[in-house]
Amino acid sequence: MAGVKLFIDGRAVEVPSGATLLEAVRAAGLALPALCHDDRLSTVASCRTCLVDVNGRGLAAACSTPAEDGLRIDVEASREVRRAALQAIVAGLPPRALDIPADRSELVRQCAEYGVAAPSGVVLPPERGVDHSHPYVKLDRDLCIACGRCVRACAEIQGTFALTLVGRGAGTVVAPGTGGPWAESDCVSCGACVDTCPTGALSEPGLLNLLPLERQTLTTCGYCGVGCSLEVSTRGNTIMTVKPAGDGSVNRGHACVKGRFAHGFLGSADRLTTPLIRRNGTLTPATWTEAVGFVAARLGSIRDGQPDGFALISSARATNEENYLAQKFARTVMGTNNVDNCSRLCHAPSAAGLAATFGLGGGTNPFDDLERCDAVLLVGANPTAAHPVVGSRIFQRVMDGARLVVVDPRRTSLARYADVHLRPRPGTNVAVFNGLAHVLVREGLVDTAFLDLHTTGYEELFGLLEDYPPERVAAISGVPADDLVQAALLYGQALAPAIFYGLGVTEHLHGTDGVRTLSNLALLRGAVGPGAGGGVNPLRGQNNVQGASDMGALPDLLPGYQKVLDPAARARCAGTWRVDVPPLPGLRIPQMFDAARAGSLQALWVIGEDVLTTDPDSTAVRAALEACPLVICNDLFLSATAAAADVVFPVAAWLEKDGTFVNFDRRFQRVRQAVEPPAGVRTDFAVLHAVAGRMGADLGCATPAEAMAECAAVAPLFGGISHPRLDREGPLHWPCGSADSAGTPRLYQERFATPDGLAHLAARNYLPPGEQCDAEFPFLLITGRRGEHYNSGSMTRRTGNLRLSADETVDIEPGDAAALGLNDGDPVRLGSRHGTAVLQARITDEVEPGQVFAGFHFPGASVNSLTSRVEDEVTGCPEYKLTAVRLSRS
Ligand code: FES
Secondary structure, three states, X not given: OOEEEEEEOOEEEEEEOOOEHHHHHHHOOOOOOOOOOOOOOOOOOOOOOOEXXXXXXXXEEOOOOEOOOOOEEEOHHHHHHHHHHHHHHHHOOOHHXXXXXXXXXXXXXXXXXXXOOOOOOOOOOOOOOEEOOOOOOEEEHHHOOOOOHHHHHHHHHHOOOOEEEEOOHHHOEEEEOOOOOHXXXXXXXXXXXXXXXXXXXXXXXXXXXXXXXXXXXXXXXXXXXXXXEEEEEEEOOEEEEEEEOOOOOOOOOOOOHHHHXXXXXXXXXXXXOOOEEEXXXXXXXXXXXXXXXXXXXXXXXXXXXXXXXXEEEOOOOOOHHHHHHHHHHHXXXXXXXXXXXHHHHOOHHHHHHHHHHHOOOOOOOOHHHHHHOOEXXXXXXXXXXXXXXXXXXXXXXXXXXXXXXXXXXXXXXXXXXXXXXXXXXXXXXXXXXXXXXHHHXXXXXXXXXXXXXXXXXXXXXXXXXXXXXXXXXXXXXXXXXXXXXHHHHHHHHOOOEEEEEOHHHXXXXXXXXXXXXXXXXXXXXXXXXXXXXXXXXXXXXXXXXXXXXXXXXXXXXXXXXXXXXXXXXXXXXXXXXXXXXXXXXXXXHHHXXXXXXXXXXXXXXXXXXXXXXXXXXXXXXXXXXXXXXXXXXXXXXXXXXXXXXXXXXXXXXXXXXXXXXXXXXXXXXXEOOOOOOOOOOXXXXXXXXXXXXXOOOOXXXXXXXXXXXXXXXXXXXXXXXXXXHXXXXXXXXXXXXXXXXXXXXXXXXXXXXXXXXXXXXXXXXOOOOOOOXXXXXXXXXXXXXXXXXXXXXXXXXXXXXXXXXXXXXXXXXXXXXXXXXXXXXXXXXXXXOOOEEEEEEEEXXXXXXXXEEEOOOOHHHOHHHOOOOOEOOOOXXXXXXXXXXXXXXX
């Protein structure tokens, strides 16, 4: 783009065409106040604090005036005008507006810079009061300067449109668009309004009156798999505020209610701070020496007699280094491959399906490729709730002109902005994806040159697709044939389409087939790897579920996805570990429970998972835990699983430890300790070391940095990853095979990673789901996430988020509710073939007639007592997205 040359206080500067005078002034190394401006937002130019003199002839708002060749901007000469603008703003505020610490008020900083003080003797308008109804967003109306930044941030960054300006003239003030208190508004508590507010009119609890913050720690969020960079400010050992990091981060200065605000659980009164051992049927406090000794003695005798009598469920919440150590413990100390992680319950079909199709088990493209995509196919995912920052960025992209196809049974937030919304009956994905592929072929929207060069299997696929005309797919899925065609045309005609998908694709009896047939679309279109487009990208659930699998916390795969069955891979690990690796794959999580119920599992160690709450058919899970002679649990709180364990280790949370996570687009990022854990609490890393040591084994890797270094040595995929490098250079995408590799944000640029270098199209027929409705169980239950809570809710239920969402609810379509005589908030009894649960009715047209939706964040609600043990035939991932239930008023 051609540049523009102009002069700022006599100094020549060049800025890109389209830049504003404000950007030109900044390019000259100068600053201007800009109280109504935020670089991320549209411009309104209402505050006049950025006025500058142009060519000696007049004043212009720098934030909104385009830079032009030859302009002469006199910043210094117009200083007094800006000072007057600031003074006029301050004159309408109470004097306390300037008492706020400067690091928390842009207005205070600018007034200090310009020598503006609170005026005396001015008659202030009547006080307008505060709205402190919300747990995280506090409004002081008297500090509002009506700049509108909060309103635009809510709309343009978050995509929620919850705020507006009300009143006239000097009385103009921000307010929820719904009227009434903030807590009852559409606000989703992302904090974007607080972060952009220049005066402190919007703030978070206690922040404006604090003593100076002492320390900032840059770390990675420990909630969902987006991997937002967060800057944690502390005073002493207390977290005062958590702000989203800006440039270079996946979140680009945005966050959600969980990462931004939900850290109060760290200081919860019921935090575990001492180990527990079950004695005479009761969990009783023990010393670390006792607990470690007890576990080591029991595991030692299992190792010496029946190593495969031990199994370990590692944690998608723990760091990579802890997961690496956990799988090393299972394999080298206990001598078994019985290690798995909760990707088994969510994205195991992604790993299997993507690896079978493309060669590697991760998403194909960096999330930033969204910016170059002109169409998004969003399938089986509600990122607005489950991955809020991703949801916001997709929303922003759509507002910028990208087309959007949503495939989801529910009317999700993003579905409201979709060009086409397909609502297939749960369990019919494969038919829908084959139907879309059929239309691509029929309409000549297939990139045949790409297929010839880079794929195999298209002849077989083309033959199968003949059986999936839109009319037949409509009969199977309920998706109107015309909508299916429209969606296929939209994806097929885009220049650079991207696919994002979630658990609505994977958590099915045929979940791996779903991933493969969805991936077919990108291959047919040539929109992945060497072709243009944004590829195929799973939205991973937990913060480090990608990393837990990357580290080899899987029964059939060693670190870096090396097969247990591969002698060379076992030898590579054994060479470093100095212990032979068991040659056969171990048990998956469901098989661990089967083995426990069958009496062949002697000990199960569960690290950081509440399997009694989150795993399907919880009645059967409880039976497994009861049957297993020794259950060990690491957790922050006495979760349902911890309460059923024989030994509980109290462990540190993500804000209290050091290491790395891998996010959903394969980005290794540093996790840094912001605060010390409570006295008596240890990291999972330390607990594994302690038990191994007591068993006479040395796991090596004394520190997380050493564990990462060792992992890099045994896993070629991560050979160039290290803590020092991440500290120095920032995030790195795997594969990153050596210290001179810059990482690989975009996979398969030259060839796919399969043995033949070709992507493998999959010809898979639609097969019916495992669960079916009948007269006794006429409704389909879909389970998923609510925006305010996270997984089993053990963290978010111990924060202000509980005020935002206090109970588990079940979404029921209005017509169904009327037929059942249900009103909003009524208790509803749900019964399935596996169990029962009582939830509050939430009546909404977000669900289709005959379908209901529930979260699973409240253990007491027992939602997973309803779900079945039907699982993906390839990977064992449960069919969470489809359970036949009946409903009745409780
Ligand atoms: Fe330019 Fe407000 S920042 S007018």
